[in-house]
Amino acid sequence: MMKNIIFVLLLFKSLFCTIILAKNVLLIVADDGGFETQVYGNPVCKTPHLDKLASKSTIFKNAFTSVSSCSPSRSSILTGLPQHQNGMYGLHQDIHHFNSFDEVKSLSKLMKMKNIYSGIIGKKHVGPENVYPFDFAYTEETNSINQVGRNITKIKDLVHEFFSTLNHSQPFFLYVAFHDPHRCGHTNPEYGEFCEKFGNGEEGMGIIPDWKPEHYKPEDVIVPYFIPDTPTARADIAAQYTTLSRLDQGIGLVLKELKEFNHDNDTLVIYTSDNGIPFPSGRTNLYDPGMAEPFLMHLPQQTYSQVSEEMVSLLDIVPTILEWFNVKYPDYKLNGMPVQLSGKSLLQSTSLKKSEAVFASHNLHEVTMYYPIRVVRTNSYKLIHNLNFKMPFPIDQDFFISPTFQDLLNRTVEKKETHWYKNLTDYYYRPEWELFDLEKDSNERYNVVNNAAYHSIRTTLQKMLLDWQISTNDPWICSPSGVLENKGRFKENPTCLPLYNGV
Numbered sequence: 412m413m414k415n416i417i418f419v420l421l422l423f424k425s426l427f428c429t430i431i432l433a434k435n436v437l438l439i440v441a442d443d444g445g446f447e448t449q450v451y452g453n454p455v456c457k458t459p460h461l462d463k464l465a466s467k468s469t470i471f472k473n474a475f476t477s478v479s480s481c482s483p484s485r486s487s488i489l490t491g492l493p494q495h496q497n498g499m500y501g502l503h504q505d506i507h508h509f510n511s512f513d514e515v516k517s518l519s520k521l522m523k524m525k526n527i528y529s530g531i532i533g534k535k536h537v538g539p540e541n542v543y544p545f546d547f548a549y550t551e552e553t554n555s556i557n558q559v560g561r562n563i564t565k566i567k568d569l570v571h572e573f574f575s576t577l578n579h580s581q582p583f584f585l586y587v588a589f590h591d592p593h594r595c596g597h598t599n600p601e602y603g604e605f606c607e608k609f610g611n612g613e614e615g616m617g618i619i620p621d622w623k624p625e626h627y628k629p630e631d632v633i634v635p636y637f638i639p640d641t642p643t644a645r646a647d648i649a650a651q652y653t654t655l656s657r658l659d660q661g662i663g664l665v666l667k668e669l670k671e672f673n674h675d676n677d678t679l680v681i682y683t684s685d686n687g688i689p690f691p692s693g694r695t696n697l698y699d700p701g702m703a704e705p706f707l708m709h710l711p712q713q714t715y716s717q718v719s720e721e722m723v724s725l726l727d728i729v730p731t732i733l734e735w736f737n738v739k740y741p742d743y744k745l746n747g748m749p750v751q752l753s754g755k756s757l758l759q760s761t762s763l764k765k766s767e768a769v770f771a772s773h774n775l776h777e778v779t780m781y782y783p784i785r786v787v788r789t790n791s792y793k794l795i796h797n798l799n800f801k802m803p804f805p806i807d808q809d810f811f812i813s814p815t816f817q818d819l820l821n822r823t824v825e826k827k828e829t830h831w832y833k834n835l836t837d838y839y840y841r842p843e844w845e846l847f848d849l850e851k852d853s854n855e856r857y858n859v860v861n862n863a864a865y866h867s868i869r870t871t872l873q874k875m876l877l878d879w880q881i882s883t884n885d886p887w888i889c890s891p892s893g894v895l896e897n898k899g900r901f902k903e904n905p906t907c908l909p910l911y912n913g914v
């Protein structure tokens with residue numbers, strides 16, 4: 412009896428403390444970060460600060476982005492809406508110029524409306540400003556992206572400044588968006604393929620005082636199944652690891668500032684990445700190397716680590732943070748259609764319960780790269796719909812010039828062994844539908860969509876995907892075999908009218 416009373420008291424104390432203290436959010440997002448960490452099973456790449464965070468976090472093993480492209484993913488993280496619903500169909504910068512719809516109620520906008528102090532440090536890459544306002548902002552819009560996204564001493568100082576300007580009665584939402592470990596050979600080749608030399612103290616590289624670069628030998632790196640095992644790719648991965656050491660040490664500095672300002676016991680901390688790593692089948696793809704993401708969630712005063720196998724989406728971040736702040740998602744319409752969040756809060760996710768599925772939606776990356784894809788993924792299966800399947804899969808400028816892809820191109824042209832699990836022809840030309848049995852084929856090698864044994868699975872997944880597209884007002888719902896008519900006499904009954912185009 413006494414034991415039970417003590418247990419109830421302890422439970423009450425724990426809930427009470429959580430209710431009183433739980434008021435802030437720190438969201439840390441890596442740029443093109445993957446699973447090159449001990450916590451996700453890579454013993455070579457040294458990431459002690461992420462490991463430390465993981466030791467007191469829920470480690471999600473089945474977390475997925477809804478789109479494997481930077482701006483679209485960041486817009487989805489900050490709005491809880493897939494790219495086809497929030498309007499950020501491709502990259503935001505320069506000629507690409509994609510933006511979310513003006514009426515979208517993003518997280519930072521909702522935070523401002525509720526008088527929660529919002530800050531962004533690092534890569535913003537979304538717009539327009541009126542949809543994504545922050546009270547405290549140091550981003551590529553007004554600074555060098557390498558300074559605010561890779562110079563971890565500068566990032567530490569900005570986090571310090573954020574906390575110094577904070578009114579302590581005010582809750583905060585701080586979004587630290589590192590630019591590491593993104594490639595930089597396309598824009599700043601002088602710093603190496605992954606900017607792994609930027610700030611390393613060598614002549615002409617500048618110095619980041621807080622960074623102690625880790626170096627790796629190409630022969631020591633772990634080559635994932637989707638990357639060709641060649642000396643070139645190994646050197647590329649070794650550079651990526653060095654940049655990851657800067658990200659990891661930067662995260663350590665941010666968390667140290669959080670502690671020094673006494674917010675380590677009242678802040679929900681989430682760590683994830685916007686999209687897959689910049690290698691074949693990774694970024695801009697919705698195969699698992701492009702879609703699966705690291706995801707750690709630390710609750711205030713959490714002192715233990717636990718693993719969750721639950722299927723989670725980066726679309727779940729907005730519902731999670733809104734529940735955390737007890738903010739209701741507003742009722743409103745976008746382009747005349749009511750808006751609902753399709754994600755779920757993860758605050759109750761500690762019981763290892765399994766969600767049915769996650770969904771993904773990709774349209775472009777760069778403006779020239781129109782290749783819409785829709786995906787549903789369960790624990791056991793993945794169904795991919797390549798809407799523009801008759802077109803070769805497009806390749807972005809940054810990835811094109813990378814050593815790994817150049818090596819792959821050269822080896823293919825010269826008819827040499829590629830040491831890759833695919834060939835370029837299959838990579839470029841994909842069937843309209845791809846279905847993978849992930850329990851037997853976790854590397855997504857064998858498309859079973861036309862296998863009669865999977866007919867009912869295919870039908871079920873197609874129905875789930877269609878339902879999600881309807882619930883998220885996907886304008887591509889009839890593509891590629893029909894045209895959606897939803898105005899005039901079709902207003903009350905939107906219909907896909909057939910094109911008879913043979914698809």
Ligand SMILES: [Ca+2]
Pocket residue numbers: 442443480481593685686
């Ligand atoms: Ca990215």
